[in-house]
Amino acid sequence: MDAQFWLLYSVLAARYVFIAGVAFLVFYILLPKKFAGRKIQALSPKRKDYMREVGYSFFTFVVFAAYGVVLSAEWVLPYTQIYTDVHAYSWGYFAFSIVLALVIHDAYFYWTHRLMHHPKLFKAFHLTHHKSVNPSPWAAFSFSPLEAVVEGGIIFVVAFLIPIHPLAIVAFLFFMTVYNVYGHLGYEIYPHWLVNSSLGRWLNTSTNHNMHHKFFKGNYGLYFRYWDEWMGTTHAKYNETLAKLVSPPQEPVQAVKR
Template identity: 40%
Template sequence: MNFPGMDADSSRLLLQVWSGSYLMEAGRYLLVALLLWGGVHGLLRRRLAHRVISGWPRSADLRREIGYSLLSMAVFAGVSLGVVALIWNGQFVVYRQPGQYGWAWFWLSLPLMLVIHDAYFYWTHRLLHSRWLFRRFHGVHHRSRNPSPWAAYAFHPVEALINGLVTPLILWAVPVHGGVLLVFSLHQIIRNAHGHLSIETLPRGFARHWLGRHFTTTTHHHMHHENGRGNYGLWFTWWDRWCGTEQAHYLARFDAVTAARPEGDTEQALHSAA
């Protein structure tokens, strides 16, 4: 199959880049979601039963979450294809020598990219909650009231495209080291899957801790899935606090979810949460 205006070799190369990106992205997603699902929902199920935030995810939700996530990664791979083409064209710079643009930039670039991504996500997420966009696109992600780690990329393809554009937007503005880009994408899948865990694994007091309070938790995003309002943030709690969109009972809910397990309560917690 040749793409319009391209010879066979160029078309084959594009397909190889797309499929390579897809396999890499899907491999990471499946591995991280499987580890979290198998570890927390499997091995630690009894031990963490008292930390289930509002209920166990249903298998029908899991199947839908995996299906949409695999579809989203086809979109992400398309975005990666565009990024690779722009790198080849010299418009985007992904460099190899860590000191090439100064060591300060090498170390600062990752935190800065996370802050940019957080702001980008918060505002596009707010926009996706407008009635028109929610009904057509973002509602897909909210069909899971009790999400699982498999929901990490469970988006409508249009939302996947909006989310995937953050990397080319950053590369359009600044050069990024290849290793930084890798850590950026690994952080993304790990925290995204963790945010949809439905079980709070962070220590008691984390959400009020002087450092921990800046980071979103599973409870934070889970509450967003429960009622579709407030707690729009991705990595940090900042924008929700600045804009007054943090849910009023977030800290109290986190305290309740992470409270010590009553003695001998495992069976009851498993039963009532099921």
């Protein structure tokens, strides 16, 4: 394996350790009592769960780094729509391409995710990830080798489907990591005003994905909820569960003095 592979692997691993590590430090080490009311499942994962999640995640980055090497190879790159001159499409398109990549990824994730839940594929592809019934931030990339291959494939879909700048890819993948860690956080941090807004109701939440891990079906989306809503795969108790977590605390009623 060449220097490019190890550079990519180091960047991927460092990004994961930093983002998941900060989330774990804040919510599981420093301030768990402060956020106790936002804990989705009452119990926390065990040490062995953290170790398993980290171990599989570091192997996932082997697959992801290999994909990066292949994508940038001279026998592949010219056939992609990756461009290096920002002015060829404008800064406006640069920003739009990141959003478009997220929309494409969300569709890709929903349908491959549902496919990996097929009884004939689940054990080989997706069981490893679902060993985290009560996930922690470290579970974000805890995949089996086959699932890592599937999950990493999105980078080829995006690169071949839309014009995209390398820095836009970096931004897209950084946001993906942040949102993936949030999805496995184990705490709901979105405020009630956001999840109850006309836009926010379509955003995926940590509650949504945590329920997927707990119940093993439904809530298949990544960033957004529209595929689950369109396909009727939202868990029946999702809205009820989310409402309990994000509702502002009620002020005690003061007795009226007579």
